[in-house]
Structures are given as structure tokens and as C-alpha cells.
Amino acid sequence: MNQVQKLLIIGFVWPEPNSSAAGGRMMQLISLFKEQGFSITFVSPAQDSDFMVDLEKCGVDKKSIELNNSSFDVFIKELNPTVVLFDRFMMEEQFGWRVAENCPDALRLLDTEDLHCLRLARQKAFKEKRPFNTTDLFLEDVAKREIASILRCDLSLMISEFEMELLESVFKIDKNLLYYLPFLLEPIDIVEIHELPSFEERKNFIFIGNFLHEPNWNAVQYLKETIWALIKKQLPEAILHIYGAYPSQKVLQLHNNKEGFLIMGRAIDAQDVVKNSRVVLAPLRFGAGIKGKLLEAMQCGTPSVTTFIGSESMHDDLPWNGFVVDSVADFTDAAVRLCQDKTIWLKAQQNGITIINQRYLKELFKDDFAKKVKMLQSDLQKHRLTNFMGAMLQHHTLNSTKYMSRWIEVKNK
Template sequence: MNQVQKLLIIGFVWPEPNSSAAGGRMMQLISLFKEQGFSITYASPAQDSDFMVDLQEFGVDKKSIELNNSNFDIFVKELNPTVVLFDRFMMEEQFGWRVAENCSDALRVLDTEDLHCLRIARQKAFKEKRLFNTNDLFSEEVAKREIASILRCDLSLMISEFEMELLESVFKIDKVLLYYLPFLLEPVDSAEIPGLPSFEQRKDFVFIGNFLHEPNWNAVQYLKETIWPLIKRQLPEAVLNVYGAYPSQKVLQLHQPKEGFLIMGRANEAQEVVKSARVVLAPLRFGAGIKGKFLEAMQCGTPSVTTFIGSESMHGDLPWNGFITDDAGDFANVAVRLYQNKLIWLIAQQNGMKIINQRYLKKLFEADFSKKIELLQTDLQKHRLTNFMGAMLQHHTLKSTKYMSRWIEEKNK
């Protein structure tokens, strides 16, 4: 293609790679498109935040946009992007019809982050003290919105193989609309990581995770009430440092220095915090996607203990970099073993590095992804013709969402 490739990213928030895995993921996608020669504009209706990255530093144009405002139509028509990337389905709902109407030839790509309907249905099942069943997804309103968004787009990026399989088997989504693109990392080797602390140089347990994310808050409560007392019984001197952006008053109230349970708030340098800890604890009881906190732990050579949902879709057939268990007593026991036994700890550390090097290397995905985008652009009309459900949804969305949005815009005047 001879024209300059232009990518418009419509972001749910401005990227904060130090606050959440989603922010890190977005910066990886920006880097991927940059290396393919795209000129990039990042637009969002979100308020600026103190912790957002300076997009200009990365050669990305920044544009504030408004919901239900036809100024976006003028902006997108003038920009005339060749590819539009929606950051989560909510952005496709708000702006997808405007993109389709004003730039019909632009390739529309959805970055799902994780399947929101899966996370919400699992959370509901957990709160109702019952086992999650995939049939639960059909009653979720979010599922109807999210699946409609996936169908309206030309391609949806998935970070979890489990969720791809779920979309194909439960929702019967055609696999040509889905593309597996996990977190994209550089190779790791414990011998080559500068200043990587040894087993003896590390101390304490650590939890790290954004508190705006409900699974993280629930995991910290579970640690405090159930697992930590069991660990303390075996290791009276043990300390757990709990880090995370946006802690609420409820989170801060869990700070108990006498119990070695410390709420530390936002980590200025997350990697330094994880590197200096001996073991990461994250007993996640519901959630979806793959978890950035564990990949960060692997990059820092820090073993972890988690649940089956925590490790879901992350390690394939490879052994975990620590232990996986859903039982609280077992969780405490293996956490103590990992903390005390250097040999087990070193094996776990190597396992984590193998997982990164065999499953998450950027070079494993970048060429194929570039080819996929190029192929879709070359044959876009044919691709859309075979996606009748998507075309039908696009047709009805244009009618309903368009007029609702126009009505809101008039009302706001």
C-alpha cells in the first residue's frame, strides 16, 4: 500500500503503564504499529490524569474528543485513518458507527483487553456462592453489547486463548474475526538482568494490582482475612507489602503493621518493588484475560503463588513459576515453602523465564500481525461480505445509536 498508513486509537482512558497492565498493553500496541511505519493519533474522551504517559514523547499525536458530539465526525473525516483501533468495546459502541459512516474504508480493530462479560459473570457467580457456568454468559447484558461489538469490527485482538475458544464454541464467532495477540515482551535471562537480586538479597511477600479492578480488591481482602493469618502462623516475622494504584479508604483501612500487613499505595517503580520481593501472592478468585502482574513477576525473576483463574491461559503446557492452588490452606503452605526453600525458588524463577521466552516474545507475533493487517486491508470488502451478522448489526446500530446520539447532542445544546 503506497499511502501513508494512519492509525487512530480511540482510548477508553489515557495510557498509564505504571498503573495497570492495560496501560502497558496499549503502549506495546503503539510500539508495534510504530515499527510498521504507521503515523498514530490517540484520541480519548477521558480526563487527563497525573499518571498518563506523555504520548508526544512516543511520537503519537494526542486528541481530546467528546461523547455524543458531531465534531468527532469532522475530526475523523479530516484525519482519514487507514486503521482504527478501539480500546475496549465501550469505545466501539460510542464511536464505531461514526467511523463506519465517515471512513468506511478504514479497517476497524477492537482490542478486547479481556472478555468483560466473562469477568462480570464469574464475579456474580462468586458473590452468589455458586460455580460459574458458561450458560451464565447468555444472561449478561454486557455479553450482548460486547459480542455485538466484536461482530461489528473487522478484527478483535484477544490476549487469552481460553477466551478465543469460548467465543468460538459458546458464541459461535467465526475465527477469522479473532486474532490471538498476548502481551509482547523482550527475551529474559536471569544471568543478564542487571542488578537482579539473589534469593538471599530479597525479602517479604508482595501483592501488586490496580484497586479500580474488583478482582484485585477481592484478592487483597481474601489475603488479609484468610490466607495471611495461616502464613503468619508458620512465619511469624513475615511481611506482606500490598501495592496498587487508586486505593480507596476501604483498602487503606486494611493496613496493620502489627500483623505485617502493609498497604503501600501506588508503586513509583513497580519493577523495583517486585524485584526486591521474594514471592508474589495473588489469590484471584474471579477475573478474565491474562494477568500483567504475573508476567511482571516473571520478568523480575520473582516466583508467584496464584489460583487457577489467576494463571488461566498464561503458561500453556509449561510449569508455573511457583504454585497454583485454589485451596487457602494449601496456598499458605506452598507460599511458605517457596519463601524458605532456595532450590524450589530457583526452579520456579527459571520456569517463569521459560514462559516468557516461549509464549510472549514480541518477535513471535510482530511479522504475522503485520501480515494479517495487510491482508485484511487488501481484501476488506470480501472480508466484510462474509461477516453478515456484523453487517446486519452495523446497519441497525447506525440507525438506533446514531439517532440516540444525535438526540443527546441536541439535548446538550
């Protein structure tokens, strides 16, 4: 194609790579498209935050947009992007119809982050004290919205192979609408391994995670109420540092010096605090996607103890970076063993580095992704013709969401 390739990213929030895995993921996608020579504009209806990345320093144009405002139509017509990337399905719901109407030839991509309906259905099953079943997904209104959004887009980027299989088997989504693109990392070489703090130089347990994310808050409650006292019984001198952006008052109230349960708040440098910790604890009881905190632990050479939900779709058949267990007794035992046994700890560290180098290298995915984008652009109409459900949903969305949005715009005036 001869025209300048322009990517428009419509962000749910401004990227905060030091606050959440989602922010890091977005910066990886930006890097991927920049390497392909795209001119990139990032827009969002969200308020600026103190911790957002400086996009303009990264060579990305930044612009604030409004919900339910036709000024977006004028903006996108003038920009005339060749590719539009929606950051989570909520942005496709709000702006997808405007993109389709004003730039019908633009390739529409959706970055799902994780399947929201899966996370919410699992959370509901957990709170109702019953096992999760895939049929629970059909009861979630979010599933209807999220699947409709996936169908309306030309391609959805998935970070979890498990979730791709779920979409194909449970919701019967055509696999041509889905593309596996996990977190994209740089390799860890032997020199970097030797530069990491040693077993002896590290101390303490750590949990890290954004507290706006419900699974993280629940995991910290689980540690406080059930697990930590059992670890402390075996390791009386042990300390657990809880780090995370946006802690609420109920999180801060868990701080207890006597128990060695310390709420540290936002980490100025997340990798630094993880690198200097001996073991990451992540007893996640519900959730979806792949867990940025556990990949970060591997990058930092820090073994982890997590649950089967925590490790889901992250390591294939490769041995875990520590232990994957679901019972309280097993979790406690694994945490103590990793903290005390250097041999087990070093083996776990090596397992994590192997997982990074075999499953998450940017080099493994970037060329194929570039080819996929070009292939879709070269025959976009044919691709859309095979997606009748998407075309039908797009038709009805244009007629319903469009007029609702116009009504809200008039009402706001």
C-alpha cells in the same frame, strides 16, 4: 498500498503503563504499529490524569474528544485513518458508527483487553456462592453488547487463548474475526538473570494490582481475612506489602503494622518493588484475560502463588512460576515453601523466565500481525461480506445509536 498508513486509537482512558496491565498493553500495541511505519493519533473522551504517559514524547499525536458530539465526525474525516483501533468494546459502541459512516474503508480493530462479560459473570457466580457455568454468560447484558461489538469489527485482538475458544464455542464467533495477540515482551537473557536480586537479597511477600479492578480488591480482602494469618502463623516475622494504584479508603483501612499487612499505595516503580520481593501472592477468585501482575513477576524473577483463574491461559503446558492452587491450605503451604526453600524458589524463577521466552516474545508475533493487517486491508470488502451478522448489527447500530447520539447532542446544547 501507497497512501500513508495512519492509525487512530480511540482510548477508553489515557494509557498509564505504571498503573495497570491495560496501560502497558496499549503501549505495546503503539510500539508494534510504530515499527510498521504508521503515523499514530491517540484520542480519548477521558480526563487527563497525573499518571498518564506523555504520548507526544512517544511520537504519538494526542487529542481529546467528546462523547455524543459531531465534532468527532469532522475530525476523523480530516484525519482519514487507514486503521482504527478501539480500546475496549465501550469505545466501539460510542464511536464505531461514526467511524463506519465517515471512514467506511478504514480497517476496524478491537482490542478486547479481556472479556468483560466473562469477568462479570464469574464475579456474580462467586458472590452467589455457586460454580460458574458458561451458560451464565448468556444472562449478562454486557455479553450482548460485547459480542455485538466484536461482530461489528473487522478483527478483535485477544490476549487469552481460553477466551478465543470460548467465543468460538459458546458464542459461535467466526475464528476469522479473532486474532491471538498476547502481551508482547522482550526476551530475558542469562546476563539479565544474573543481574536480578538473589534469593538472599530479597525479602517479604507482595501483592500488586490496580484497585479500580474488582478482582484485585477481592484478592486483597481474601488475603486479609483468610490467608495472611495462616502464613503469619508459620512465619511470624513475615511482612506483606500491598501495592496498587487508586486505593480507596476501604483499602487503606486494612493497613496493620502489627500484623505485617502493609498498604503501600501506588508503586513509583512497580518492577523495582517486585524485583526486591521474594514471593508474589495473587489469590484471584474471579477475573478474565491474562494477568499483567503475574507476567511482571516472571520478568522480575519473582516466583508467585496464584489460583487456576490467575494462571488461566498464561503458561500452556509449561510448569508455573511457582504454584497454582485453589484451596486456602495449599495456598498457605505453597507461599511458605517458596519463601523458605531456595531450591524450589530458583526452579520456580527459571520456570517463569521460560514462560516469558517461549510464549510472550514480541518477535514471535510482530511479523505475522503485520501480515494479517495488510491482508485484511487488501481485501476488506470480501472479508466483510463473510460477516453478515456484523453487517446486520452495523446497519441497526447506525440507525439506532446514531439517532440516540444525535438526540443527546441536541439536548446538551
